[in-house]
Amino acid sequence: MTNLSKQDALVQYAAQIGDNGLIIGHRMSEWCFRAPSIEMEMALMNCALDLIGQARELYTYAAKLDGTGKTEDDFAYLRDEKDFRNLLLAEVPNGDWGDTIVRLFFMSAYNKLFFTALTKSTDAELAAIGAKSLKEVTYHLRFSSEWLIRLGDGTEESHERAQKSVNDLWAYTGELFTMTDGEKMLLEEGIAVDTAALKPEWDQIVTDVLTQATLSRPENNWAHKGGKAEGIHTESFGYIIADMQFMQRRYPGCSW
Amino acid sequence: MSSAAANFDPDVIWSLLEEVKDPEIPVLSIVDLGIARAVQDTVDGQLEVVISPTYSGCPAMYMLEEQIRETLINHGYPDPVITTQLSPAWTTDWMTEAGREKLTAYGIAPPEKTTSNKSVLFGGQKKIACPKCASTNSEQISEFGSTACKALYRCLDCREPFDYFKCI
Numbered sequence: 126m127t128n129l130s131k132q133d134a135l136v137q138y139a140a141q142i143g144d145n146g147l148i149i150g151h152r153m154s155e156w157c158f159r160a161p162s163i164e165m166e167m168a169l170m171n172c173a174l175d176l177i178g179q180a181r182e183l184y185t186y187a188a189k190l191d192g193t194g195k196t197e198d199d200f201a202y203l204r205d206e207k208d209f210r211n212l213l214l215a216e217v218p219n220g221d222w223g224d225t226i227v228r229l230f231f232m233s234a235y236n237k238l239f240f241t242a243l244t245k246s247t248d249a250e251l252a253a254i255g256a257k258s259l260k261e262v263t264y265h266l267r268f269s270s271e272w273l274i275r276l277g278d279g280t281e282e283s284h285e286r287a288q289k290s291v292n293d294l295w296a297y298t299g300e301l302f303t304m305t306d307g308e309k310m311l312l313e314e315g316i317a318v319d320t321a322a323l324k325p326e327w328d329q330i331v332t333d334v335l336t337q338a339t340l341s342r343p344e345n346n347w348a349h350k351g352g353k354a355e356g357i358h359t360e361s362f363g364y365i366i367a368d369m370q371f372m373q374r375r376y377p378g379c380s381w
Numbered sequence: 382m383s384s385a386a387a388n389f390d391p392d393v394i395w396s397l398l399e400e401v402k403d404p405e406i407p408v409l410s411i412v413d414l415g416i417a418r419a420v421q422d423t424v425d426g427q428l429e430v431v432i433s434p435t436y437s438g439c440p441a442m443y444m445l446e447e448q449i450r451e452t453l454i455n456h457g458y459p460d461p462v463i464t465t466q467l468s469p470a471w472t473t474d475w476m477t478e479a480g481r482e483k484l485t486a487y488g489i490a491p492p493e494k495t496t497s498n499k500s501v502l503f504g505g506q507k508k509i510a511c512p513k514c515a516s517t518n519s520e521q522i523s524e525f526g527s528t529a530c531k532a533l534y535r536c537l538d539c540r541e542p543f544d545y546f547k548c549i
Contacts, residue, residue, distance in 0.1 A: 164523035164533070171525040178438025182467065253468030257437055260470060260549045268524055 131314070134307035136190045137210065138317060139251065140200055141305075141353060142243075143183030144211035147201060148362075149232055150176035151369055155219055165222070168268055172229065175261040182254045202373035206363060207356035210305075213349050214297040216362050223276055223283070223290040230269035231294060234330045235301045236262040238323040247315035270334045277338025288340050299348020301327070389428050389458060394420045397456055398430065401448045404441050405528050408487045411445060415475025418466060428453065429462040433471040436529040436549075473548045484546060485512045490534065492548035509545050511536035521545075 129137075153173035160166030184197035214232055219225050240262055243255030276287040302324045304312070311317035335342050351357035372379055398417045399410045411417045411432065419431040430449055434442045446463045453461040473492035476484075481491040490509045508517040516538040523533040531544045 164525070167523060167527070168525040171529050174438035174440075174529055175436060176438070178434075178436060182437055249468070253470070257434075257467050257470040261437060264524070264549075 129307055129310065131310065132190065134310050135248070135316065136187050137307050138311055139183045139187040139190065141210035142239075143180040143187065143200065144209045145215045145232070145236075146176040146178075146180035146183070148209065148211040148365065149215035149228070150174070150180065151365055152216065152219055153225070153229070156225065161222055169225070172261075172265045172268065175258075175265070179254065179258045179261070182257070186250050186254070198373070202370050206358055206366060209358070209362070209366070210353050210356055212297070212300050213352040213359055214294065214300065216352070216359060216365060217294060217297060218361050220290065220293075221286065223287045224294065226269050226272045226276065227287070227290040227294050229265060230273050230334065231298050231301075231331070233262050233266035233269050234327050234334075235323065237266050237330075238326050239318055239320065242318040242323065245315075246318070251316065266330075273334055273340075274338045277335070277340040284339065287338065291335065291340055292343050295343040295345065296347060296349050299346060300350045300353060303350060303353065305354045388426070389422075391420045394428065394430070394453070394458075397452055398449065400452055401445060404444055406484070406487065406489065408483045409480055411449070413477050413480030413483060415471065415473075415477065415480075416445065417449075423462055427460060427462050428458050429464055431464045431466050433466050433469075435471050439529055471549075473546065476546075488512050488543060489531070490543060490545040492546045509534055511539060511541065512543055513541045514539040519543075 150173040153169045153176070156166060156169045158166070160169055180201070181197050184200040187200060188195040188197055212232075214228060217224075217228055237259065240255045240259040244252050244259060246252045246255065273287065276283045278284070279287075302321050304319070304321055308317045308320070312319055332342060349359075352359075395412065395417075398420070399412050401411045401417075403409045403411065403414060403416075414435070416432050416435065417430060418433050419429075421429050421431070423429045430453075432442075432445065432449070442465070446465075449463055450461055474494070476492065484491045490512050493507060493509075509519050509521075510517045511519055511534075514536060516536055518537045519534050520537060521532060522535050522542065526533045526544055530546055530549075532547050533542060534545045535542045
């Protein structure tokens, strides 16, 4: 681990940020034609498109740094489960509308802080992607916050279900603030974001919105970890890449 | 912006770029939208057009790139370089005045002139003028519309729904 070169760490870093966007974006796209109303569907598809677009920029950069002739598609379609280093929160199944909104809310609150910090990276390309992405995830945070407030402060049933979503997904939020060895190395160079330092502000955003939503914040701090640091995923992850990579696995190099 | 020995006239190139329209909003060219950022020559003396994407996932970008290439090739510039530039990030402030007028005439409310609102929650929703009757008595129906760059509004006077080009 510690003999990781800076170059490898940077490829890994760009790809792992991209993994978050691709995987949660893919999850959200599973709502296509299934959302409760057309406005909700358009919103989710728009957000998914932003996130997958961000992933493309990051994979393109990772491929360029990698220098072995790979493209963004190699990162999305030809890596195996263990190579994906997304946060486990990104891959959690959609569940009901409340689960999807809470997942997007937790992730967007993190993304907003993360990309704000990334704009200050000493790596110019990452800083540029950060600035571009920040505009988009700010919208996602607003959209998901409004929905969470509507659900929490809505009917008795929507309140109960939203609270259950918050409770169920809470255990996936601890991983957001962990740091891998590669990230620690890049942090010293001013390249990577100090994710551990984002926690107080994330807590503030989450507490504010949960309070407005009349929802309570879970006290338990136990966390699922392993996606980002080791590529150890939840059971549901294999189904995502089976779906996403099927065409390239069955018909290598196919295009249209 | 290097060598003066360019074998093209930038004004001519800019006018050719005016012919490349946004596939979703065909009244607007990539110049009107502020997507085309620069016309310059590379160190190797090739014609280079620099473009900035509107949204990260905008599916029109690849198509626009191909259209720029095709337009230039058809006008005798055989091997143009199209470079995508992310920084500074595209903003609706780059839309030209002519672009804003064309957008309104097409039935889409142009973006507010100020840069994006910083407040996160329920971020200061302003009154948007209806492109049909100009009334500002309007309300937002959906923050997300048919493309990444638009939101849906409704005029409360003439009752027409309309697209609003979001300010980012």
